[in-house]
Structures are given as structure tokens and as C-alpha cells.
Amino acid sequence: MGKMTVEGRKHLKILVIWKLLTVGGVNAGWRNRAIHFSKSNVTTDFLYLHDKGGLHMLQDVARVYLTRDPNQIIKILKKNKYDLIVVVDSSEVYPLIKKAKFNGKLIVEARSPNKEKIAPHLQDFKGLNPDAIVVPSIFQKRVVSSILNKRVPIRIVYNPIDTDCFKPIPSGRDMDRAGAILPQNQKIIGWIGRLDVRKNWRFLLEIARHIIQIRKDVQFWVIGGKASREREIFSKQIKEYKLKDYIRWFPVVPYQMMPEFYSQIADSGGCTLSTTLMESFGNTFIESMACGCPVVAPGISSLPEIIEHDRTGKLYRPASLMKALKHLNNMLDHHQLREEIRKNALKEVKARFAIEVCAEQYLQIIRDMVPESIATDDKVLQANDFQVQPELMVEPYKHIAWPTGQIQSQQAPIIRNTFHRIEKRLGRTELFHSKRNFL
Secondary structure (H helix, E strand, O other), X not given: OOOEOOOOOEOEEEEEEEEEXXXXXXXXXXXXXXXXXXXXXXXXXXXXXXXXXXXXXXXXXXXXXXXXXXXXXXXXXXXXXXXXXXXXXXXXXXXXXXXXXXXXXXXXXXXXXXXXXXXXXXXXXXXXXOXXXXXXXXXXXXXXXXXXXXXXXXXXXXXXXXXXXXXXXXXXXXXXXXXXXXXXXOEEEEEEOOOOOOOOHHHHXXXXXXXXXXXXXXXXXXXXXXXXXXXXXXXXXHHHOOOOOOEEEEOXXXXXXXXXXXXXXXXXXXXXXXXXXXXXXXXXXXXXXXOOOOXXXXXXXXXXXXXXXXXXXXXXXXXXXXXXXXXXXXXXXXXXXXXXXXXXXXXXXXXXXXXXXXXXXXXXXXXXHOOOOOOOOOOEEOHHHOOOOHHHOOOOOOOOOOXXXXXXOOOOOOOHHHHHHHHHHHHHHHHHHHHOOOO
């Protein structure tokens, strides 16, 4: 297990296992947690089974294993002697954890909002006894509670965002390398995500087809979807609907460049639009809000927990084309309302979703499981204090990246009144969600 620091506090080692190394909210959230955890003497490693193009999100903050070989996974678990393992929607690794005779703490993260997809990961733990299940929203807790047949504590922790990275970027910065130069006299409507059924890109095209009939001052930026199965259908329908002049597609945008994209969209007088059918959380919303880019989204699943209609964004009735168009036009045309929403959203993100708030909540769960394990002193630890010794490295696996330099172990304080505000807001959110007064 973790070694002791000079102060006598144990250095904690965590492994996060997920089958998909993707560009998306799960990995964005864990990138931010890993950054914050390192300040509290906690090392976070990652193990993935399938590479889906998300390496750039993690390579500068953590060590990443990539292997599907059961024997190699077992060796990694045995050699590195982790204190805590977090398994994200990946029941196929339960037997391997059991076979490795892992005796540390276990957290299961339930992230898929789809009951059919999440059920296999929650109904049979293959002889393991999770210490907690972590979910990213009240909505997701309801989904999990309807499936779970074992008494396991369910803890809600929102995904964190790095507000030092995701913030309004001054206009005029060079975006040539991304080909994202702002068009003149046009407002950008950004759409971010995979091109699949759940993200509902077909409804996006319907919205585009109708809005260009009433105004010519808009352009849609579609960001993401390079690895999506429906990308060719998407391209074909853009041509069929004669939308080539109104839609620009950026199949791949590095995660580190997204603040510039959100800021460009905001500077144009535009907004981000979601057409999703279901989300367990939704990182793109808080990223957009943090960059001063207002959001228009359906009032569905977890979204009313993140966005308050007419205060921090706009929510439309799911699948209602007329409502979506109405709220888009209001956001684009009413400057005073738009600026008020931007200002409120920036404050909301810092108060509720900043790393210092959400990642600290996750650390508190870990503290409850492993008392006295997390350092709270101000000692500066060298990077080699965290490195696994060469004899513990397992071959063959892809040891992809490892950070260098000093890591500050100063722990961010828990601001108690912030948590009181969150608790009040959660109560307000459930009431707001049930009334659906945004419709």
C-alpha cells in the first residue's frame, strides 16, 4: 500500500479503471481530480482497455496504462499495491480485481445514464464488496437506485472543472492552427459531442434547417465526432439539407484548446446548444459557462441540476423544435438578458463546480474510507516521490506518460458555506426539476 511521508502521513495510491480512453466528460472530470489530488499527496494512475483517442486529456497529468490482457492487468494491480481502486462502468474487470486478491478500498462509479447499459455493472459485483458507489448527479442516483440490489452507499459528486484553464479567453488570440477563425457578422452556435443517437445530432440539423429560414447571421460549429460511427451519415445529411454554408465541422479539437473555442463562440454573440436525449452530468455545459459562453439545452435528466432557466442558461422542452428555436433566438438577440446569464453562470460554476469544491468532496469520501491517509501539510513533494520504481513496471503495457516537476501538497480548504449553498441548491433543483417551469 501507500508509503509514509516524512510527516508520518501515508502517500495514497489510486487506480481508476475504465474501458474507454475517450474525449469526454468522464475523463475530463478525472483529469481535474488527478490534478487536485496530487496537491494532497495522492497519486492517481489510470488503466484503460480501449483507446478511443483520449490520451491527450491525461498524458500531462498522470500515468496511463492501456491493455486488455487479463494477466497484465492482474500484474499491474499486484505490483503497484493500490490503496483504492475506482471502477467506472467496467464490470469485466471485477473478476480480475478478485483474482489479484486486492484488499484495498473499492469505489464503483456509475456514469452511463442508460439503465440497460449500466445494469450489468451494478447487479453483480462478482464477489467484490464496493465501499461506495459514486454518481455525478441526483438524476443518476435515481437511475442507480432503481437498479441496485445490494446495500451500498451512493454518494453524489459533481464533475469538477479547472477554472484556471476554462475561463474567458481574450479575443484576438491565434486560432489559425484550429481553422476556427470567426466569420464576420455571424453569431456562432456551438454543438459539442459525439455523433450518435443519444447526443441527438439529427435534431441539431432540424434546428439548423429552420433557423436559417428566418435569419442568415448564424453559423453552426460542430465539435467532436471523429470516431463516431454515424459521422458519414452526418456528412451526407449536411449535403442533402444544403447546410454546407452554415455548418462547420471540427472532428477533433484537443481538450486544452476548448476554452479558446468556447470563448470564440461567446465573442461572436453566440451560444452553445445541446440536443442530448439524456446525460448523467454534462461537462460541456459547465465548460461553456466557465468560459462566458451561454448555454441552450433541453430540460432533461441531470441538466436542470446544472442550468437554472433564465438565470444561468436556457432550458427548452425536450424534442420541441419551436421552444428550442425560441430560446436560441432570445439568447442571440437580447443582449441584456444574455449578459446577465453569462455573469450568473460564471459565478455558479466557481461556486459549485470548481476543482476546489467538487474534487475536495471526492477526497472527503476517500478520507472517510482511509482515515489519516491524506496529507494536509505544506511540504513540496518531488515528482520522483510519486514514481513507481522500475522493478514494479509491468511489460508489456503502454506506459504512456508521466508528469515531471514539483507537485505542491498544499490542500485546498473546504469552504463550508459553499457546501451549505450546494445543499440548498440541490433541494431547490429537485423542486425546480419537478415543476419544469422552464417549459
